[in-house]
Amino acid sequence: MAVNCFQCQYFFVTWDPKSPRGCKAYGFKTRELPSIVVKRSSGMECMKYEPKKGAVKR
Incomplete structure (x- = not known):
């Protein structure tokens, strides 16, 4: 199952349009979701994923 960066405490949105x-x-920083970049470059799912505190899992 792919990591959902939007539910990770380390994910952030930048002001950089690129x-x-x-x-x-x-x-x-990247145009894609960071978890996709990590998977493509390492061949493994993101190992640093930490759910946001108080996040509702869907």
């Missing part, structure tokens, strides 16, 4: 999404755990 890289509107970012990951604080890995320290990068």
Whole structure:
């Protein structure tokens, strides 16, 4: 099952229109979801995923 970055405490939205999404755990910004970049570059699911505190799991 793919990691949902929108429910991760390390996910953030940037003001940069070329890289509107970012990951604080890995320290990068990207156009795609960070979990997709991590999967493509490492071949593994994101290992730093931490659910947001108080997030409702759907």
